[in-house]
Amino acid sequence: MATYVELSTKAKMPIVGLGTAKSTAAELKEAVKIAIDVGYRHFDCAYIYQNEKEVGEAIQEKIKEKAVKREDLFIVSKLWITFFEKPLVRKGFQKSLENLQLDYLDLYLIHWPCGIQYMDNIHPLNEESNLSSSKETFMDIWEAMEKLVDEGLVKAIGVSNFNHLQIERLLNKPGLKHKPVVNQIECHPYLPQKKLIQYCHSNGIAITAYSPLGSTDRIWPSPDDPVLLEDPNIKAIAQKHNKTVAQVFDFKLSDEEMETLSSFNINWRAYKLKLFSHLRDYPFHEEI
Numbered sequence: 001m002a003t004y005v006e007l008s009t010k011a012k013m014p015i016v017g018l019g020t021a022k023s024t025a026a027e028l029k030e031a032v033k034i035a036i037d038v039g040y041r042h043f044d045c046a047y048i049y050q051n052e053k054e055v056g057e058a059i060q061e062k063i064k065e066k067a068v069k070r071e072d073l074f075i076v077s078k079l080w081i082t083f084f085e086k087p088l089v090r091k092g093f094q095k096s097l098e099n100l101q102l103d104y105l106d107l108y109l110i111h112w113p114c115g116i117q118y119m120d121n122i123h124p125l126n127e128e129s130n131l132s133s134s135k136e137t138f139m140d141i142w143e144a145m146e147k148l149v150d151e152g153l154v155k156a157i158g159v160s161n162f163n164h165l166q167i168e169r170l171l172n173k174p175g176l177k178h179k180p181v182v183n184q185i186e187c188h189p190y191l192p193q194k195k196l197i198q199y200c201h202s203n204g205i206a207i208t209a210y211s212p213l214g215s216t217d218r219i220w221p222s223p224d225d226p227v228l229l230e231d232p233n234i235k236a237i238a239q240k241h242n243k244t245v246a247q248v249f250d251f252k253l254s255d256e257e258m259e260t261l262s263s264f265n266i267n268w269r270a271y272k273l274k275l276f277s278h279l280r281d282y283p284f285h286e287e288i
């Protein structure tokens with residue numbers, strides 16, 4: 001099995017990455033150092049996770065120890081929804097770059113297609129009634145994202161949580177200079193996203209799957225939510241291979257088993273982010 005995906009820029013994105021959301025600062029620094037030692041090279045970060053400083057410290061320590069070289073790492077970050085104005089894109093980006101103690105990123109994503117008006121508070125997620133759409137849209141701020149590529153500050157740009165119509169709008173943008181190379185989306189057996197993946201692949205856009213285990217520790221869990229890691233049908237496939245449900249290395253599932261896994265689709269999302277649902281460009285009103 002290939003260990004990386006080749007992006008449309010020809011850059012190689014390692015297939016397995018370490019997610020950094022929801023980790024506390026102290027545990028994350030240690031986790032990143034251990035991850036580098038055991039071979040992880042792809043790290044998925046975001047300004048909103050509020051822990052990029054610790055990721056940066058861990059990376060710098062490992063580079064100094066000569067455990068890894070910068071050019072062998074694939075570091076991703078994401079523009080938060082409060083930075084949806086062209087000049088603010090640079091501001092949001094610089095904060096991530098400084099916290100990560102790097103001079104370039106391998107991939108920078110627009111975290112969500114819907115922006116809100118600028119606020120100092122990094123985490124507006126509890127302020128539903130106050131959220132109003134930004135004046136500029138993802139179509140406007142894409143130009144500021146493109147400038148980051150032109151200035152050598154990021155190797156490639158992409159999107160996250162975009163539906164296929166939003167990607168189509170971006171691809172048809174007059175004067176588009178740099179295409180999105182990745183769409184990072186929630187993807188697991190309860191939400192296999194076959195059609196969106198097909199659409200992205202047919203346009204040369206790679207997919208990164210987030211919450212692949214169903215995000216047991218997600219924010220706002222509901223008691224009626226299904227529990228992916230407890231699914232008896234998935235457990236049966238795992239048991240057949242003498243593995244736990246969450247294990248992904250050292251073995252291969254048959255095409256038939258992969259087909260069975262994708263038949264568990266119930267269109268269930270761990271991250272619906274309903275508090276964004278009144279905003280312009282909320283992505284999940286569309287099926288694909």
Ligand SMILES: NC(=O)c1ccc[n+]([C@@H]2O[C@H](COP(=O)([O-])OP(=O)(O)OC[C@H]3O[C@@H](n4cnc5c(N)ncnc54)[C@H](OP(=O)(O)O)[C@@H]3O)[C@@H](O)[C@H]2O)c1
Pocket residue numbers: 018019020021022044045111160161184185209210211212213214215216217218229244246247271
């Ligand atoms: N672009 C976006 O909008 C977006 C949204 C969500 C996530 N993401 C990215 O995707 C990454 C992963 O997503 P996620 O954290 O939401 O969901 P996830 O990886 O599906 O689930 C994480 C949960 O799985 C548990 N887990 C991990 N390994 C396990 C194992 N071997 N056995 C049993 N349980 C295990 C973890 O438990 P412990 O905590 O005990 O390890 C944690 O509760 C994030 O860190 C972030 O980088 C992006």
